[in-house]
Structure formats: structure tokens, C-alpha cells
Amino acid sequence: MGFADHVREIERVGKGSNTGRDAIVVESWRRCLETYQLDPAQAREAVIVSQTRLREHRQQAEDLVRIARSGLERLYRQVAQQNYVLLLSDRQGVTVEFLGDPSFNNNLRKAGLYLGSEWSEPRAGTCAVGACIATGEALTIHQTDHFDITHTPLSCTAAPIYDTQGSLAAVLDISLLSSPILKTSQNMARHLVSSTVRRIELANLMANSRHDLVLRFAGAPEFLDVDPEAAISVDGAGRITGMTHGGARLLAASRGLDWRMPELLIGQPVTDFFLAGLDELSSLTRASLPQDRRIAVRDGSLLFAHAIEPQQRTASVPLARSSGGPLAISRLGGSVPAIDNLRRKVTKLAPSRLPILLQGETGTGKEHLARIVHEVSGLSGRFVAVNCAAIPEQLIESELFGYAPGAFTGALAKGRKGLIEEADGGTLFLDEIGDMPYAGQSRLLRVLAEGEVLPVGGSAPRKVEFRVVSASHRSLADMVAAGTFREDLYYRLNAAVLSLPPLAERDDLPWLLDRLLEKHAKEGLPLRISTAARLMILSYRWPGNVRELDNAIAFAAALCDEGVIETADLPDHVTRLSGNAAEDTNDADGKDAADLRAVLAACKGNVSEAARRLGIDRTTMHRRMRRLGIDRPH
Template structure:
């Protein structure tokens, strides 16, 4: 591969001793390139961040390019980025073979295969200090849409880097594939059931009538036919069953893996995701198309547009606003989407637990199913049982005629969000546990149990372990709810306040251009935000109304109670507005150097934050890499 690539480099008229081409596209053209590759960019960034976390402090960088080798995004260690800039490894610069000769990015595009180019294997002598591992990213039609690359100092070469890059590229491919077929039936399959839900699984997409649409690379390999040949097939011809068998299978409350025989005779385990644009679950049965029978076509279209708009404003990607804690939380959640794992969201009041739950639902395979939220603290104890489980006609005095379905059955086929689960009465916890274990609901006054299939997300601002110790929360229910526990950080501990404010204004201002003055932004950054995002949202909503045509939120547009809090803090009446841990004192001898002062400041800040590197970096306003360099033992 290297030999053929170098021959192409000569044919392009390049010379090995040439000075690297630093020419870059304009900022406008780079923005246009990112927009043209929006789907790739959107799905690649979280994967790049995860990949970077695995190679951090190894003198490497992660690079994403478009199909022509134009760099559109990079992440890297500060010290190596300085070296990379010397050879134009930066957004807006093309790294095709025509431009740079033999290099991993350009060669991966030319060969349409992973490429590793080390040290003097690079055509240009100026690039000999690099070691690069790149993998092309393919779309659902088998065309290269970009390249993922890890480039570093040749002395930092590690044999596992290529494997990490290839796995990460495959993750991006699978996400791009899923995004391309949101309204299709996708079949996830493998001959070994433990590989379903991993990068090894095959994914095939079908229309709701069963016609084959496409498959990911693992799916093509397992099916054993080229994409062009597969497009002549149907679900029935490939797996020997009508597509209606999927609907029959998923009518059950807790469907197990399907056991299918492929056209080749190989048996595989499978699970289907029914991305329903025109289907819905009702009580205990799936009814294709029933939700639209009595709805006019114009209303259907308007409803879908509204749902899509809501989904864009409430997705995990939308919530990822640059804070490292939020990014890590979203990465964890993404790994369990569609895996039937309960999620427990903890955090202070007002941190956005329901918004996160809605985003998890919107990004899950159940996105077209119902999202039903129940606040266990706001419903009177005498009514919460009937609200959750429903009731039959005449079940109790005052009940509505014809009974009530109940929130759990309303969520069938979708997601049930139980907010403030710590406030659920102890007497109902046993019933809820039984529903979660048996996947059956028995309404009040009924002897009939109804199958139910829901994804469960719970939230609480209380310490459930303390409630267990106090005897007011069941330990067995706790362990059933905490499949994945994530904590939303309070607003005062987040580093993305400006981005959060910008997005809240975009949502609340209803299309009106509105900004925050520098002086007000400084007030916002100093405030403790005891009500977190809820308090910030309400404050901005009021300020947007008050600002009128001025278009800029200034001090006079802020509520009086907020200004009173700010003034109280300035007078020292309420203590410090930020976390105490961010205020670090340093006492040094007069002979101390600037480097000594920096190290002492970082050590004190680390101690104040319990050794947490990320929190220390945010408090000091420096990168984590700088802390690692200054305090290597940490």
C-alpha cells in the first residue's frame, strides 16, 4: 500500500523535500463544508471525544476529515497541537494524497481502506516526525463520507492505536446508518447473541412492507451478498419469514431474541427496532397505521413537523453543550440506549432531569412511542396508585365511568419517566417492583393482567441509600432501578454557562435575536444558581419580555429578587456566590519563581477539589493537560 501510494505521489508531481502546503479554505468555506457534512460531523464528535479520552497525554490528536481529506475538526494535546500546526494539521487544510503525498488520511481515501503511515513512510520529509492511523467512514450506500485519524509524534507510536481508530470509525458508521433509516425497520443480528448491541452486530434496514434497503458493513459480511444484490431481496427472502412476524413477536410484553435462519442456512439471533412513523403501541397490542386513521393528512404532517422540531431541541446532542461532566454523562447514556437498562438520574432540583429523560427517549429506538412523565411528589398519596396502574369502571367511589388506563399502560411501547421516585409511598413500591419484574399491570378493581413493554427512567434529588437506611425506600426496588446511575451537575459546577444561556434564549425568544451584555454575563457567572437551570430559564424568560426591542439583556431587565441576591453576595451577607473550592489562596516566599507559584496554586486547587482534575481545571481556567504537565504525579 505504501509503495503504491508513493508512486501516486510522484505522479502528482510532488517532491519529497517540498515545504508543506499551508493553504487553507476560507472560514466561510470551512463552515459550508461542516454544514454539508452535518450528519457525519454530528455523529462523529461524541465518538472523537471518547477516543481522545483514551489517548489523552500521549502526544496525539484526533482528526476528522470529509470525503476529500479536508480537515473539519480536531482534538488534541496542547503540546502536540503546536507541532501539528507547523505542518498544517488543522481545520480547513486538505490532507489528500494530491496535496500531501503519502499520509494516512489521503491514502485511506485512495485505497478506501484503513491505512497506517509511520515516520519516514510519509512522502514529505517534513512529515517524517508523525505517526498516523486512519480509517475511512462509509455511508449506508458504501461510499466514503469521511476519515477518522489519530496522528501523533512518531515516538508515541502504539500498536493498539489502529484498532481504536477502526472501532471508532465503525461506531460512527453505525450511528450514521441508524440516522439514515429512522423511519425503517432495522434488524440487529449475529450468530452469537452476546454480540448483539456491540460493534460486531449486523444491522439491516427494511421498509415496513419488508423490502430490503441497506445494511452496515458487518451486516453485508454476514449476509454474504453485495449491496446491489441484496436490494433485490425482501425480509422474507432473506430470513424465511414474513415481516408481519416481527409485529407478532413484539406484541409480547418482554420479547426475547428472535431466532432466524438466513438464506445461506446460517442461524442468527436478532432483535428488531420498529422506528414507527405510522405505528403505535396501544395497551397490549401493536396496530400499524391505527394512530392516523381518523387524523386528516394536513394534521398528520403538522404533527410530524412539530414532533421533529421538538426532538431536535430535546436530544442528547442538543444537551451536549461543552461541559466535560455532561459529555461524560451523555457518553454513558448513549451506550445503554435500546438495551433495556433502567436509568436513574440524580442531582439537585432544577438541573434538568426531565429534559434529560425526554432527550434519552427521543434518541432511543422508542422515539416514536409515547413519553409519559409522572411526578411522584406532586400526586396525592391517595391518588398515585390509580394514576399509575389505572382502574376499572366502578373500582372506587368517584372513579370515572369506563375506568382509566393508567400512566404505565399509557407508556406502553415507549418510555415511562418517574420523577422524584424517592417520594413514592412505600406501599406502592412493591407493586411497581412487581410490574417491572413481570412486565404485567393489573388495574385497580380488575382481575385481568395486561402485558406492558416500557423503558424506565427515574429521577430523584434525594439520597435513596439514606432513604433505604431510614426504612422508607425498598432496597430491592433500588437495585432494580439503578441499572445506570448518572448525576446531573448543578449549574454552578458547569463550565458551559454561556452556551446554556445562548440555547435557552434561542428557545425562549421565539426567533427574536437577543443577546446578553458583557456586564450581565459576568453577573450570571458569579451567581450560585440555587435553582439551577429552572431558575436560569425563568429569569431569561422574564428578561426577554422586559428587553422589548433593545435586543440586549442588561441589568435593568433583570428581576429585582435576582439583583437583591447579587447585591447581598457583594455585601458578604450570603457568603461566596461560587463554590468555595474555587477560591484558592497561595502563600509563597519572595524568592519563588513564576513556575513555583503556578505549581503551588494548582496543588492547592487540587486539594480543595479532592484531587478532581476536571474541577480544578475549570476553577483555574486552564486545560487539564496543563495540570497534568505541571503536576505529573497526579
Template sequence: MTSLQSRHIDNVYSIATGGALLADPAASLVHKSWARCVRDHGLDPSRPTPARILPAQEVRAHQQQLEHFLRAARAGMEDIYRRVADLGYMVLLTDAEGITVDYIGNPAWDDQLRRAGLYLGADWNEAHAGTCGVGTCLVERQPLTCHQTEHFDATHIALTCTTAPLFDHGGKLTAILDVSALRSPEARESQHLVRHLVSIYARMIEDADFLRHFRGHWILRLGSAFGLVDVAGEVMLAFDDSGTLAGANGGARQVFAGQPLLHGGSVSELLHLPMDAIWRLGNSAASAMPFAHTVLLPGGGEYHASLIAPRVRRVATPTQTTPRPSDRLPPLARIAGDDDPAMQKLLAQARRLVDRGIHVLIEGETGSGKEVLARALHGASRRAALPFVAVNCAAIPDSLIESELFGYTPGSFTGGRAKGMKGLIAQADRGTLFLDEIGDMPMALQTRLLRVLSEGEVLPLGAESPQRVDLAVVAATHRDLWSLVAAGRFREDLYYRLCGAVLQLPPLRARGDRRYLIEAMFHEEAAATESTARLSEAAMQRLMAHDWPGNLRELRNVLRLALALCTGTSITPEDLRLAPHRSAPDHRDATPASADSDDSADTVRLLDALQRHRWHVARAAQELGISRATAYRRMQRFGIVAPQRG
């Protein structure tokens, strides 16, 4: 250990255990993080830890959660890297858990970057890595720089990391954009320009994802600079042909803070303009009189306007406010081909469930298309123009799932947003709430969810009175919920609330319409990459013969890679990268008796690993090949308590 590292450890320990926070906001933010690391995460500054890199299989699972968002993010990462590469910087992207899902760096520095944790699969969550650009940005939810000795861990004090949070089209924290360097000037001011650049690109990535998601809607762009409004509109509003708001980008959420941007609101009412005037804004970019196409927003800001027409065909026409049932069915119909009677029967059932007020439970293996079916049900309903909010109950850490689902009021707990946060359930009001992997929801939250479903009310953390919500609920699981009920791991009353109707999705290997699915997905991927390649019959036969343990998700990845590798005009079997044949994975829970047996073995393995690693949960989880959140969840389920807490 160097003398610099030794002094750093003393400084961190002194401030984290009672030293006064400095007046400088940036320093105060870092010192608050140091205190959290010691007090809340149990980290010891005198015991530096090497970078934690997740196994490739776990990294792929994290990447799949951001599948659509990664496309826009990658384009932004490549552009910013071209601007900073010569200065010694690299670029990485993490998900909302702090796991690195994409990165770009100089290949000559691969070994150094991996040792420093600036690499694919690195875990930069503050609970494991201490104060750092990514982990602290996840907590503070604002752009920041963690420069050299501002890092908690002494092994990171040579690094400088500048980060910005990325929010999806619904305002949910989705990823962190990070620009880091192994070496940099000592002065913190040297990173000011980089921080400005990262903030700009974060907004560009968010807006690109917004435009992709709402490509079937009218989008009104509002910008302060007349000549740049078409390419740099700070405020964007998405709405349908009737003027009903469907989405707002980050700039709009800031400008219209406190105003109803969704839930059936009207763009005309929001802007205090008649719809005829809004339609005329479409010609603003070509106007010789920019003052004729300006909009006054709250606070007196004057913005120039540009209107973007839908880029894909929509079902509804400008005179239709509610699509006819016959117009709303095609999205469901496209899920399956005519060659699979079982799927056609399932879709016929799904059509009858639309707008009937019945909660739906979708069962099926991982990757079999449960969320696709849920979105199709939403798109075929009267709620189609309103929010579809997807919640992966297995992906949100236990420490965050309650606040993420139910939201919280200002001042509810340390580290929360000053203005509080609207929970995902409330965000889905009047729309559809999709609860993926519902079998992994902690028991304590199952009780609160039951109240939402039975009473139509949600109570945010810290609130005194509940608020009404109107929800269509679709849940999904790859597990046998009834076995979980029998084993005491899932509430029976919640089970009956959720399974008003059960739709069982078959795995890809069992579907008779595999050729239809392969062709449809291939055309989607080819169109997305503007590829003119075709799928040869030999390649099709190989795809048809594959057992597809990863189901539709695996198929999409295989086709995407084949299009990237193809050098000719035709995809051949040599372009396909298929996993070796193996017996189909059993994703279903066993019977209660065998579940108890599995629990016993899992308990022993987890307890063993925790004792070997002196109750360091992250290291035990890494050894077992599971996420930290899963380890904590199993500790709670098995009643395992660390000795110092006993």
C-alpha cells in the first residue's frame, strides 16, 4: 500500500465516522456517500477490494433487460468516444443496478481497464464498490464527477469518472452513462468539460429512445433556438391523432413539473392552444416568420415549435378517439402463425379477455414472449394510448422494490428525492401494469400489492392517505405459483386475485409456427439494420431444428448476430452461432416436497459461502453465481442472519 493510499484511508475513515461535511456541494455529496458506505453498506476503507466482474451469463441477463434501450445508448457511446478517446478516456454504460452492460475502450488497455473495473460486467453499485461515479450517481440521480481521491476504495484513487443518469420514456432511471480515465490531471476542474459533454450525450440518448418508443405518435418538439428546433428540441411531447398525450421527455417533465402530462390529458389543454393551431406548427421549420410559430410555456419561456408526423402506420384515424374492436386485434394476431392450433386457441382466449376487467396471469419459460403478449393485450385494449408500465419483480433489489413500486413522499427517508417519487403502480394509473416474474416478489410486498388489487388504492411511503388507481393488471411467471403457495412462499389470496385468467405460452421448441416466427423476426431485425440479406433455406432448416433453450429471446440474438456477421447477400448456416443441443431446461418449480429438499441444499450452500467469506454477502453471491439481491432474498427466506446482527 502506498503512502497516498494510506493517507486516503485515514481521511475517508475520519470523515465517514463523524467528520463535518464541507460547504462545497460536490465535496458534501462525496462525503455523504463515504458515510453511507461505512454506515449502511458496512464497507471498510482499510480493506480495499478488487473490481468485481460478473460471469458472462449474468451479464447477458442484465443486457437483455435493456435490450431496446441499448441500441440508442450504443450510438451515443460511440459518438462520445470518438471525441474523448485521444484524451485517454473510455466510455461505459451500466444498468440501474450498477452492472456494466456495454463499454468502449482502447483494446491496447484491456488488461488495465479490466483490473480497474472499467470493463464489461463490472459491478459499480455503491454497496459493493463504495463511492464512485456510477454508484453515487445511482443514489443522487444527477450528473457528477468522482475524481481520484473522492473514490471510497483506495484501489480506485487513480481514476476519474464522470457520470450522468439516463431515464427512459416514462421517467424511470434506466442506466448510467460513464466516461472514465485511468489517469488524469490532479485538478478536479480538468473534468468540467467532460461533465458537460456527458450531460449533453445523456440527454441525446434519452431523446433518441423517446423518439424510438413513440415513433407511432405525433411528436411536438419545442426549442429555444429557432434554427435548431428540428435537431435540438429541449421539450418533446408525444400525442395521438386525437391530441391525447402519450409521453413526455425529460425536458418536458422539468418544464411542466406538477402538471398532468399523461393519463388521458390533452396537448391542447396543456399548451393552452386549439388543436388547429398545433397542427399548423408542423410547418414551423420552413416558416420565414418564426414568431408566428412560438409557444409560451410555464415561467414565461418562449419556445419555437416543430411537429413530427408518426413514422409508422397507426390504427386510429384523426376522427377516431376510440379504436373499434376489429381495429385493435391485429397486434395480437401477429404474435403467432396459422400453423399452430394451440397458439391460435390462446389468442382467441386473449381476444375475449380484452377490456373485460379481468386480471391475466401469463405462464411460460423465460424468453417465451410473456411481455410481448402482455403488450399486445394492452395495445388491443381501450387503454392503448395510456401507460404500459413493466415491472420485473426479480430485477429490482429488495432495498428499492417497495419505493419503486409504491413511491414515496418528500422526506420519507435519507437519500430519497427532495420532491418524493411517484411509484410505478401510480404511473400505470388508467393504463396497464405488467408484473413480470411475480413469483419472486418478497412476501412483505405481496400483502401491499393485494390491497392495491382488492381496493384499487396505493399508499406511497410516508403518505397519510391512499390514492385511487385504475389498473389493468397482467402478471407473468416462469415458475409454478401454486407450488409456491403450497410451500408458503406466495400468498394464496394474491394468487387468486392475479389468475382471473391464465394464458400458458408454449416454449419455442414446442410451437408449430416456428417458421413464421423466424421469418417475422428476421424481417424485423433486417429492417432495423437496413440489411438486404435474405435467409437461405439451409439456414432456415438449421434454425428449425434447434432446440431453443432461450426461446424467442435467444432466436432474436442469433438472428441479430447473423446479420452482423453476414458478408454476402444471404445468411448461411455458417453465419449462425447456435448453442449446442441440450435437453430443455426445466424452469418450473418442483413439487412442494422437492422444493423443501432444494431449499435445504440451497440453505447449506449459502450458509457455507457466507461463513467462508466472513458474511460478506457480495463475495458469497459471486462464488455461488447469483446476484447480491438474490442472495439477500434467500437469506430472508431461509432465516439466515449475520452474527453481528443476531
């Protein structure tokens, strides 16, 4: 089809004609014409966002990408031989992860099949990622289905990834620069993408529901334990706390509800959807055969279910609090100047009840620091963590402020206490506060100013008293200047500011490594690390900070033999980027480490004196000690 014919067909569809295109394509074309006012006769080059914007989008999607990575790599291995590229886009349509043949990079970048490409419908017209975001459905946009003539050589298949609260979180897409003429050639691609998405959502639910009962469902017992179709999580009170997309569809179908309204599902009693109580559901474990784990759904259908019992919460938090501040404060980090300074500030600020703002890159341990502040504060109430970026915008008010009985359709008959009220007498931790919608910011400001909370649909405010600790990886001051964050709320939150350095700038990396080895050791068997693997870890830059290091040690601990981590046990990206440097310096490092230890011993552990004797400054000394895996002497 030529350019003119393509434009004429789109114009005919805009006037109401039926040209034989799939309904999903026709609806997208009409959105492009009527809602976004796009001109089909004007070709648009693919948009690649700036490095700054890409970095922001990737940081916000970091947790999902980490959980999804093994699924993405497995899918890419399945389709790479057919010349597909794989894109993971966030809910704004920006590609935050990309897998493709590097020899085609120039062509892929030009076509927009590249990291940082933006595939929202208003920007790119009809395309698989944009249409998937708009409809919430798995689909293929094949060649001339695309609105923009620039993209008509492409064939793209995408499926949505939903978060545990039922909101669209990302889109997984596989695309071809050129493909067979028939659209049906992509049916298998759609099946593969949808299967991968289902596994990613399940992994995400499992990661976020460790302390809840997880129920996995399948229509046939043979696949129940290996490839479930849907899953939900349930708290100790029997309420739905999370779900995969398949789980959302299952719950909605059981009551004749719309799965696009997750607020009617999350928080509801599990008995509203199944003809079984919490005890019966909890008993559906692997102790019985899959064919015996049958469950009746309220719409009359039967399913097979597998219950995964919740992990017991560790006693570390109450233990630290009952033992007083010193034990908690020691968990901040090793004995290096920057961490010692942070420790001093926390010791002074924690008991003061001042609002504290934590600043630091994603993965630097802001929630860990917030919990320590709570433990040192002496407050008797709970530590309640709220991820402002993870709560859907339409639910944030009811989640934070609670709601009165009958406040909206599907509300619990007795209403529900909000997270702010749950923190009464304790600490409210607002993670990624910069992502809170503007309307929510206004209501939060009122709570902080007046010391009372008004539930959604309520008429009588309730008194609350709590300590607020907030965190953001973005500069709230810059957001205030840009008009996206309330200035008066900013000054309410930042009475004190604590900054967490990125891991690459922390001199206590060896201390952190040793603590993580202790954390991931199997019961009764210490976890150790070879010198070569330690050097490799110390020479890697850790862009994902402490969270990335923690994941790497957990990964290596699962692979290693006899409790000793070798270089082969480390994740590929760590060995690939740090291996050359470690190999080049391995022989020399042994002698350097011995010399450095000798100087430190002669100086009785005084790092400043050792630095003076070696003719270097303290910063260089600490960097050299960290590289060689030498802890500061005590």
C-alpha cells in the first residue's frame, strides 16, 4: 500500500467507513484523528527521549525491571533467531529496557525500536505499545495498521503488565523491522508475550506478598504448580491485598464486576469471590495432590488452587527497639567518616520528632534508614511505609485517609481505617513523595497542619499524632520550582534533610558486603566469598546501589557450592563490567594489599597517619582500602 492510499484509508475510517481493519486498529485511528488531532499525511520520525528523562523513567521502573529481567531474557532467547527485538515500556510509553542484536543498532534506533524510544499514541500514533496502554489488552499492530507511514514496515506485538493493585505498570513488546505480509503470522508472538507477562506478574506478586497468603489458580491440576493462570494475595484478616491481571479477571468474573475497576476488588473479603473461608483456602497447600485442591468460585465455576503460606515476619525490628538505639544505629553502615556523620545526625534528630526528608538515588536504602530513625525515636506506635509511586492515583485518598461506611460502590460496610491513621503514635514513611498527585498533596498538607484526618465520605475528622519521614530520589526543590510539588508541603516535610550517598561513593562497601554475606547465609552454614569474587564486587560501580548489591549476593548465594561464592556465581552484568579490571590488577593487588596492611599496622590503625606516610590524601587512602577489600582497623 502506498503513502496516498494509506492516508485515504485512515480518512475513510475517520468518516465512519468500514475498511476491514481490526476493531482495535479502527478505534486507535479514530483516537489519533479526533482526540490527538494527528495528521496522517505528516510523517513523524521516531522519538528518543533525552538521557536525563530516560534516567528518570528507568529509576522509576527499576523494581519491575529487576523482577522481570529473567523473564525478558528467556523470551528474547526464544525469539532472537527470528530477528525480533524486545522492548519493555513504562506506562508513559517510554522504553526502559531493550534487548536486540547490536549489529542492527542504527536501523533499530532510526525505527524507534531502541532504549528511550517513546511509543505513546499521542506521540507516535497507532502502535502496539500505545494501543496496549490505551486498551489494556494484548494485541498486534502489523505493518499498515500503524497510523504513521514511517512505522508501516514494522510488525509489533505487545501485552500489558499490571501491578499487584490492578493498575497498568508497563508494556512488553516484541517487534520486527520487516515481517511476512499476513498478520496471522504474529499469533504465536502474541502467545509468547502474554505467557511471559503472566510469569512476570506472578513473580511481582510473590515478591510483594511475602507476609500474605498467596493463592495460585489453574483450570487443570496438571499445570497448577508449574504454570498457574492467575494468582491473588490475602492478608490475615481475609482481605484481598494483591493480584495478577489473571487474578483480577477471575475475581471480577466471579461477581460480574469490571476488572478495570480494581478498587472493587482490592481490600474486599476473599469470601465474596469464593465459596470457602480463609482456613479452607489456607489448607490448599502441596500437602495434598493438585487434583484434590479444587475450589468453587461464586459464579459457579470450579478451579484448582495452590496456597503458599506467608513467611513469618522477622523479629529484628522489635528486638532492635527493645535493645535501645545503639543496636539499631549500628546497622547504618561501617565506621567511615560519611556514615559516622550520618549516624551522629540520626542519633540527635530521631528523638526530636522533626519531619525528616531523605534524599538519595533509588536503591540507596532510604526505607532502611527510615526504619532506623523510627527505632531510635522511641515511639511506641507502628512504622507504616507508603510507596506513593505504587498506589494508583484513583486509590491514593482512600488508602491514605481511609473511608467511611458506604463512601463509594464496593466500599466495606464498616468503612476502613487509612494508612495515616494506622501510623497514629508511630512513624508514617512516605516513600517517593514526589510521585504523590497534586490533590493528594493538598490533603496531606491539611493533615500535617491540623493533626486530624477526614476519611473519604466522612463528616467527622479523627485526631492523629505521628512522626512523618519522607523520601525521594528526585530533587523536591526542583519540583517546587517547576510547579509540580506544593511549596508549603515541601517546607512541612524538610525540617531536617538526610542524604544517602550512592554505593559507588561509600567507603564502607567491604562492611556492607560482609553484612549481606551474613544475611544470605543458609542456616548453619556461613557464606564466604573468594578473593577474586570480592575484588570483582569492589571494582563494579553498582548503579542500582545497595539494592543491586543485595540482589547480586542473593543470586550468587543460590548458585554457589559449599557456601563459597566464586566469580562464576556472580550475575553476568557484574562480571562483564568489572572482570577486565579485576584480572588486570589481581596479581599486583595481592602485594599492594599486603603493603597497605603493613603501613596501617605500623600506624596502629590510624588511617590519617598511614595516608601521610604514603603521601596521599585520606580520600585516596579510603578508596584504595575499599578496592583491596581492607576494612578500617579498630
